[in-house]
Amino acid sequence: MNLKIAILSGDGIGPEVTLQAKKALYAIGVVYNHEFIFEDAYIGAIAIEKTGKPLPDQTLNLCRNTDSILFGAIGDPKYDNDPSAKVRPEQGLLKLRKELGLYANIRPIKAYPKLMGSSPIKKEVLQGTDFVVYRELNGGMYFGEKKTNEAGTYASDLCEYNEDEIAKIAHLAFKAAQSRRKKVTLVDKANVLETSRLWRRVVSEIAKEYPEVTLECLYVDNAAMQIIVNPRQFDILLTDNLFGDILSDEASVISGSIGLMSSASIGDTHSLFEPIHGCYTEAKDKNIANPIASILSVALLLEHFGLTQEAKKVIGAVEKAILSNVVTVDLKVDSQFGTNEVGDFIANYI
C-alpha cells in the first residue's frame, strides 16, 4: 500500500512522541513492503510562533491532500492564563477537525492485565473492561457562538446540535456495536438540556434500525460515576463533544496510564490519529514522555486502512516492550528507559 501521511507533531511533548510513532510506522513499511510518505507541518503554539496562525493554510492544504494525519499534541501554558489572547493553539486543532469534517472521535478503553497494578482502580472492578467512546467532534459548545461584553464582565457559549450531526455519529456507534457486544449507552443530561433531549430523540429513532443492538440512556453525572464503579457495563459509549471530552479522559484511568491511550478522529473523507494525553509541557525535551499512546495511534491508523496484520504487529511490539519492562517512568518508577529508548525498542522489534 501507498499512503501519504501528514505529521502534525505540534507542541510540548508532541514532537518527541510523534517521532517514535514515525519510527514504528516506518518499520512496518519496511517489513510489509508498504510505502509511507511523511510530510511534516506546523500546528498549534509552534505554528502561531512561526506564522501567526494556529492552523496555517499550508498545513490545512497538506491535510486535505494526504491520506491520513498523525497528530501529536497541542497547547502552551502561556495562553491559558491570558483570557485576552485572541489567537490560541487549540483553535488550530478545532479548526482542523471542523474543516476536514472529522466528526467522530473514537477512543478504545481497555484494562490491560499486565498494567492493572498501575491503575488507581481495583482489579476486581477493572477486569474485563473493554469499551469504546464515540465522541461527537464537530458540534456542541466547542463550536457555538461565543460572546463577551466590552467591559469583560459577561461571557457566554452556545451549545447547538442538529439532527444530522447527531445521526451521523449515532450510525457509526450502532454499527460498531453490531460487531461487538451489541450495546450502545447514550450519555446526556436530558433532564436539563434541550440539546440532550434532541440527542435522546434522534438516537432512540436510529436505534430502531439496529434491532439487535440495545440502547441505554444515562445522565452524564451518573455516567461519570458508573465509569469508575462498574466500567464493564459499557460496550459503546456515545456522547456529545463536551461530555465526551470529560468522560474519555476520566475513562483513561482504567488502562493504568493516560500515556497508553490513543484515539481516532474520523470523517467521511479524512482521518486523524493521536495520543489523548495533551502537550504535557513540563516533560518537554526531557526524554521521559511515554511514546506508547502515540505509537498505538499508528495501530489505529493501520487498522483504519484495513491493514489488520500490521496493526496487530504494532500492538504486539508495544506489549513486548511492556512485558520486557522497557517502559518510561510513568509505568515503572525506577525505569532507566526514556522516550527514545522505548521508541527504538518497539521499532526494532517490528
Add this chain to the structure above:
Amino acid sequence: MNLKIAILSGDGIGPEVTLQAKKALYAIGVVYNHEFIFEDAYIGAIAIEKTGKPLPDQTLNLCRNTDSILFGAIGDPKYDNDPSAKVRPEQGLLKLRKELGLYANIRPIKAYPKLMGSSPIKKEVLQGTDFVVYRELNGGMYFGEKKTNEAGTYASDLCEYNEDEIAKIAHLAFKAAQSRRKKVTLVDKANVLETSRLWRRVVSEIAKEYPEVTLECLYVDNAAMQIIVNPRQFDILLTDNLFGDILSDEASVISGSIGLMSSASIGDTHSLFEPIHGCYTEAKDKNIANPIASILSVALLLEHFGLTQEAKKVIGAVEKAILSNVVTVDLKVDSQFGTNEVGDFIANYI
C-alpha cells in the same frame, strides 16, 4: 434554638429517606432541647401529579418563610424519554434554587477508613482524601436560554455567566480554604470556552485578596482524571454548575457509596440540605434505600446554624451504625437491615 424547617421529600426514595432524617433531627431536638417545627410540601413529579406544577406556589412560599429546607430527591423515569414534555420534575428544584438564591452547592468528599473496602478505588490512592466541592448553582447551562426549531431538528442551550455570579461563590470558596489546607482548585475549560476564561479571570483577581490561599487551575477533562488518580491533591474544588454536577457525582465514588453523600445549597438568606443520590425509583418503597446521606444532610444543617455539638452527635450516630454493621445492602451485601431499621438505630442512638 427554634427552627422552622420545610420538608420537601419529593419523588422516588425521597420520602422514605427523608423520614429517617426527620427522626434524627427530632431526636436531636429532644436531647438538646431545641424546637424543630417541620412542615411538609410537594415538589417534583409528585407535585406535578397533585397540582400540575413541579414547584407549587404554596411550596415556594413555605420555603421563603422557613429557616431551612430538608430536601429528598426529584425525578421520575417517565419524563426522561419524553422529549416533548413541557413540565418536568427537575424544573421544580431548579426554580427553587434560583428563586431562593441558593447559589453555592457544597459537597464534602472524604474517604472513610471503615468504608474504603467498598470504594472501587485502591486504598493507597484514597487514604487521606478530604476535599470539598463548591459548585455554582444559579447560572451556566442550567439557566441559559433553551431553543428548539418547530421541526424539532435543532436544539440549543446557552451557557452564560457574569462576574458577580462567579465572584459570590469564589469568595465562599476562598473563605472555606482559609480555615482548611489553603488551596483552591478552579476547574474549567478555559482553552475552549469563553465563560471559562471569564471564570479564570475573575477567580484569579479574587485570589489576590486571599494571599495565604494558593489558586490552581485545571481543565475539566484533566480534573475528571485527577479526581481518581490523585484525589488527595484537592482541598477546595471550585467550578461551574454543569462541571460541578458531573465532577461531584464522580467524586462520590471516593467515599465508597453515593448513599453516604450529602450536600448543602447555600444562599445569602436561605439554605437547603439534601442527599446527592437521586430518586432511584427502582428502590422506591422497598425499604432498601440507604438513609445515611439524608441523615448526614441533617448534620450539615445543624452545622450551618452553628450547632456544632449536635452535628457531631449525628455524625457519631452514623459512624456507630456503620461500625455496628447496621447498614443497608449497598454497604453490606447480606445485611438484613432496611431503610427504617437504620434510621431507627441512628435516632435511638442519638
